[in-house]
């Protein structure tokens with residue numbers, strides 16, 4: 001079986017390489033010439049653990065290839081996946097579907113045989129039908145069945161998530177065309193039968209909505225525990241015990257109950273916003289999600305004020321070390337990272353910022369104010385700093401000895417916005433230590 005993957009980003013590259021690992025012939029196409037050039041040269045355009053080896057192995061076995069030429073990728077493909085970006089549209093927060101519609105039309109025009117066109121990108125409910133209209137108009141002579149197969153992988157553990165998913169969701173149109181599309185997708189995912197992964201097939205609208213409902217639910221859960229964490233601080237409770245106490249209830253579940261600086265990343269912010277807009281337009285607003293968005297946005301700004309307060313009310317002329325710039329560990333993705341709010345706020349308040357991130361500094365530099373200094377290690381960032389702010393829970397920040405960290409700094413303020421350190425150990429090392437939701 002041969003497939004094409006349109007988009008060599010975090011989703012397209014990982015999914016394409018994983019399908020190749022399943023034994024399928026995969027051609028990945030991207031309009032970004034530098035990405036394809038890098039991939040052809042054996043270099044990964046993104047940081048994702050294990051991806052370099054997976055790609056190299058499958059290229060060597062002749063099942064995985066890369067091109068800039070869409071027609072070449074589509075030639076002979078039974079299924080073509082769209083894994084292009086769907087960012088927030090400027091101004092109104094709707095998902096910007098320009099890339100999806102353009103790619104769909106390009107695929108239809110290039111197609112030489114009947115195929116299944118699968119949206120793996122996260123797209124608002126109703127998009128699949130729009131895409132079907134676009135391709136039917138572009139190629140009335142050819143049967144192109146549109147299906148939805150939303151992706152649930154997480155950056156940082158993307159390969160494992162793709163290979164061992166909790167479920168696979170497939171949305172198809174009603175009728176025989178939909179049945180054919182479903183059969184092709186079931187065949188592609190057949191290797192997952194061995195580990196008994198549930199395959200949930202549904203109407204295309206349902207599949208599209210499942211993805212948004214899942215992300216919105218997780219965003220609500222994170223935001224809920226963040227608010228409970230703030231309350232814990234006021235009343236002398238410990239949020240970790242609260243999380244455990246509620247998470248052990250099987251109806252609630254233990255995951256996504258870790259407090260932090262507010263959710264970010266390439267999905268939750270834009271997907272919650274897009275769901276809220278779709279729901280408003282449909283006359284059925286999701287007010288819980290709207291409130292979650294507002295609470296999360298306010299949180300990122302509030303945490304910058306917290307740093308200023310911890311520094312005695314002003315950071316003017318002070319040096320603040322920021323550990324972690326990416327939105328989470330094990331990725332170089334900077335989209336909607338907490339650092340994008342925190343660092344400019346500190347600079348605007350007069351601080352000198354020394355930042356360090358194990359993988360994200362290359363992507364961070366063009367996004368952060370010009371005055372930010374980039375360190376070469378955790379201790380280098382801390383050297384001479386009056387305050388230290390931990391924003392992303394990379395393992396190497398956990399590993400550093402508290403005494404060494406303290407000795408490198410000039411001041412003693414430590415704000416741990418991921419609760420990675422032991423409060424007692426940090427106080428013993430001489431830090432004025434503050435974390436989130438712990439007395």
Ligand SMILES: NC(=O)c1ccc[n+]([C@@H]2O[C@H](COP(=O)([O-])OP(=O)(O)OC[C@H]3O[C@@H](n4cnc5c(N)ncnc54)[C@H](O)[C@@H]3O)[C@@H](O)[C@H]2O)c1
Nearest residue numbers: 007009010011030031032083084085086099103121122151
């Ligand atoms: N990143 C994640 O963790 C994640 C997880 C699940 C779902 N998603 C969804 O998957 C989609 C892709 O996300 P991503 O993070 O991989 O985006 P990305 O920005 O990393 O990658 C998108 C790629 O598509 C390419 N592209 C755009 N138009 C093209 C065209 N016409 N032909 C060929 N290539 C084209 C771009 O150059 C880019 O390389 C989004 O809808 C996102 O919401 C992302």
